[in-house]
Amino acid sequence: MTTLVSSYGFGYSASATTPAVGEVGRRLESLLKGGFFEAKQSLSASVSRVYDELQALAHSYGAVEFPEPIMRVAMAFLEALPTDVPAPDLGLDSDGEVTFDWAGTNGRMMTLALREDGRLSYACRISASDKQNGTKVFVNAVPNVVVECIRQVVVR
């Protein structure tokens, strides 16, 4: 079992949505050490593209509005997404939280806002009468309710 350095505030918990333990540990440790390029090399093409977008987003806002701590937790979140989930659209809220959006057909939408301390606010709309929202904490595994909402939105 890989044990990660906890000084960054990341523990490790296995879940059905994460790849093999050793591989995650190596990737996450590489991220935490700022090895953005090395971590990106081992990822799928779609997630790698989103990493590029995250970095471009950070550059467009500047270091003041997009500080490094939120960059790190956003990268960890992208890393933790299941491989069958399409890459989200990224953004930055006026209160400094990174946003992740998925849009499906017939007005289905899912939006997440991730705060620096891992607080994850989400809102999901499947239809006008089928909606849910809530608050979870992201450590390094995406909460199951959030994953299920994303899958309901993007289903074809």
Next chain:
Amino acid sequence: MRFRTWLSSAFDKWLSVSSKERRHPSALSSPAYVVQGGDVARFIFRSDDILAGGARPGCPRPKAFGPDFHPDLKRYELSVCGLSSVSEDRLWVLGRTIRAKENKIALATITLPDTRVTSVGLYTEPAPEQPHFPEHGVILGWNQLPEAKSERLQVQTDLAALCSASDVRRVPSAK
């Protein structure tokens, strides 16, 4: 009779002066820009407020409707521009000037009919407190608890889902 004439004249004179003093300068001749049943526009200053592709290309993202917390009024509000009696030219002049101090120029606007705003449980009020921007209004009715972000996100998502790419108007290119 002369006293009555004098009294009447003095009263008319007083009425004329006091009426002018009571009327607020902005109410003398300016129309109402944010009106019940009318449309308002949300200015877009960042390209990532609009979806680039996927299932809803060109449609607004929920973050485009993220309310700000007003530090003095202690409430969440979403700034908009009233569209009643507002010309296209005036709209884009506002888009270039209202955030010029922050070096931000509007890239587009999202048109919001009043019925769409009220359908998600919100409402619009005029808020012409900014100089040179009498068309300013705010969308209110947001959950006011700071920790209720997910509730506000739900309303933002509902609003975004009701919008289409045709509600987004890009800034006209220079002629």
